[in-house]
Amino acid sequence: MEIRHLVFLQSMNNILLYICSSLGLYAVIARRLPTWQISIRRSQSHGVCARKFKLAEHTLEEISTSPFAPLLAMTRKGLVFLLPLLLYTLPSYSQSDSTITIYHNATIYSVDSLFTKYDAMAIVEYPLNEKKNKILATGQIEKLKTKYPNAILNNVKGKYIYPGFIDAHCHFFGLGVSMQIVDLVGTKTYEEVLERCKKYYNTNKGNYLMGRGWDQNDWPKKEYPTNEQLNLLFPDIPVVLKRIDGHAALVNKKALAIAGIKKGTKIKGGEIILKDGKPTGVLIDNAVDLVMKVIPKMSDIQIKLAVEQAEKKCISVGLTSAVDAGLEMDTIYKIAKFLRDINVYAMPMFTTDFIESHDANIDHPIDYDKLHLDGVKVYIDGALGSRGALLLKPYSDNPKSYGLELKSYKELQKIFLWCAEYGYPLNAHCIGDSATRIYFKLIEELKPILKKNIYKWRIEHAQVVDTNDLHKFKKYGIIPSVQPTHATSDMYWAEERLGKQRVKTAYAYKDLLKAAGVIALGTDFPVEDVNPLYTFTSAVWRMDSNEFPKNGFQIENALTKEEALRGMTIWAAYSVNAERYTGSLEPNKQADFIIFDTDLMNATFKQCRNAKVIGTYIRGKRVYSR
Numbered sequence: 001m002e003i004r005h006l007v008f009l010q011s012m013n014n015i016l017l018y019i020c021s022s023l024g025l026y027a028v029i030a031r032r033l034p035t036w037q038i039s040i041r042r043s044q045s046h047g048v049c050a051r052k053f054k055l056a057e058h059t060l061e062e063i064s065t066s067p068f069a070p071l072l073a074m075t076r077k078g079l080v081f082l083l084p085l086l087l088y089t090l091p092s093y094s095q096s097d098s099t100i101t102i103y104h105n106a107t108i109y110s111v112d113s114l115f116t117k118y119d120a121m122a123i124v125e126y127p128l129n130e131k132k133n134k135i136l137a138t139g140q141i142e143k144l145k146t147k148y149p150n151a152i153l154n155n156v157k158g159k160y161i162y163p164g165f166i167d168a169h170c171h172f173f174g175l176g177v178s179m180q181i182v183d184l185v186g187t188k189t190y191e192e193v194l195e196r197c198k199k200y201y202n203t204n205k206g207n208y209l210m211g212r213g214w215d216q217n218d219w220p221k222k223e224y225p226t227n228e229q230l231n232l233l234f235p236d237i238p239v240v241l242k243r244i245d246g247h248a249a250l251v252n253k254k255a256l257a258i259a260g261i262k263k264g265t266k267i268k269g270g271e272i273i274l275k276d277g278k279p280t281g282v283l284i285d286n287a288v289d290l291v292m293k294v295i296p297k298m299s300d301i302q303i304k305l306a307v308e309q310a311e312k313k314c315i316s317v318g319l320t321s322a323v324d325a326g327l328e329m330d331t332i333y334k335i336a337k338f339l340r341d342i343n344v345y346a347m348p349m350f351t352t353d354f355i356e357s358h359d360a361n362i363d364h365p366i367d368y369d370k371l372h373l374d375g376v377k378v379y380i381d382g383a384l385g386s387r388g389a390l391l392l393k394p395y396s397d398n399p400k401s402y403g404l405e406l407k408s409y410k411e412l413q414k415i416f417l418w419c420a421e422y423g424y425p426l427n428a429h430c431i432g433d434s435a436t437r438i439y440f441k442l443i444e445e446l447k448p449i450l451k452k453n454i455y456k457w458r459i460e461h462a463q464v465v466d467t468n469d470l471h472k473f474k475k476y477g478i479i480p481s482v483q484p485t486h487a488t489s490d491m492y493w494a495e496e497r498l499g500k501q502r503v504k505t506a507y508a509y510k511d512l513l514k515a516a517g518v519i520a521l522g523t524d525f526p527v528e529d530v531n532p533l534y535t536f537t538s539a540v541w542r543m544d545s546n547e548f549p550k551n552g553f554q555i556e557n558a559l560t561k562e563e564a565l566r567g568m569t570i571w572a573a574y575s576v577n578a579e580r581y582t583g584s585l586e587p588n589k590q591a592d593f594i595i596f597d598t599d600l601m602n603a604t605f606k607q608c609r610n611a612k613v614i615g616t617y618i619r620g621k622r623v624y625s626r
């Protein structure tokens, strides 16, 4: 169909809208007004969370470009009231402004409740309004051809189709940022870190230097570095080099000076590592924030570039949705502006800025087209690698330390109550078993007040969980959100931190799945590689890229292939309350899917890791192809 035909149809659409609104046929209007549909859908999709936000103002702006704007504005109350009832009772209007494509000669893993396989799938696309693109049907090619005789046939030549992967816990924006700074991932020595910094600075210059990705566990001397050499290389600009987990940073003398960190500086929930009574430049958890506060903010152009690069990377590995686990509100607003295709579920950090934005948002909601607000992110403790995880018993390799409490119990109480009152899921970072215990204790204690308002709250990482707490996931409906590649990265030193007995309660994904009935899988990128196939192989085989260890690390906690795939698709969607729209290939869902060259369900470890994405589709639109 040519554009002029589409334009003609759109004008006919507008005229019909006018007639319908005059006659009070709200449901017909609703079906022809995709922006309204999306608004309603959004409030369903985000349940209590979105309840607080009025229908988006931009929706009204869009409508007001139509000549019938005043009329439509008048009918808006009626629309909202009647929509849910009438939306599904009237037949669809003509699909002449749409195209139907049948993907066939494929093995389609629908990941529906029965894990059904099909060989064909029909998708409808609306060139003028891609928000309406959806899956029409799945089934056998002959039946679909009879049902949609005018459909375009797309032969995928025996390849494999899966629902688009969803990373249930990642740092989407952080990935984009890490692509703009010195990449220190995989450095084998501290000297290599310095070398990469020097090289980066020589080409990029700037009035500060940021880097991320070093891990002292990969170096010959598995100790934290000190900043002497860094000070010699960069005496005049502040340098901040974050550890791979983001919970520690090596900073130079200049950065310490600007942040006002001295010998005796104390910081709650953080640590300033000293040697001979002097700061070495290594900062842990809240101490890192002291320096981050004085580093200049990114410009809009840098942010745009970061978002674009992160999106490009994600879709190239088959991700159609990413759950960003912790962002400031002003960053969320900006990301919303620059996103193109990928669905991003953003967890705002619980800060005063967020509370202020929340109040302001009631009247001025942000564009939720591609960006959705998820629950609020809170850190209860730090990471295991930097001994910041809060443990019930002391660290096995440091009997004096229990880890770090990043927020006081009183502060947490307030946050829990606020989230329950305003209907935001509370997604808490809990690595140590004591952090998880605190999370459940707060829920138990506040239960009489919270009542039914705990809906799809999550524990992020759930890395070490005391067996006595496992049953509480189901009891309170808490979703464990875990990252299988953490298990295969940390297995080299986790036992040192936790000891022989306690390590058995760590990275226990099968136990968590049994306990909660659901498990959401992610990567925590850029802490780990973005590739979701590594999540899949780590979850199923519990081996790293070197196929170590041969029989899998604590293999009793491996997931089956089906469970892993569910964790990366439908359960991940469920964890952000989006399971009605994405996460599986079923009629009426968004057509978010990927075509792979490999049958993951019947492939070996190696074949899975080397599987290639042939195409990534978001809302039916091809956004990446090999």
Ligand SMILES: [Zn+2]
Residues within 6 Å of the ligand: 169, 170, 171, 325, 524
């Ligand atoms: Zn994270």
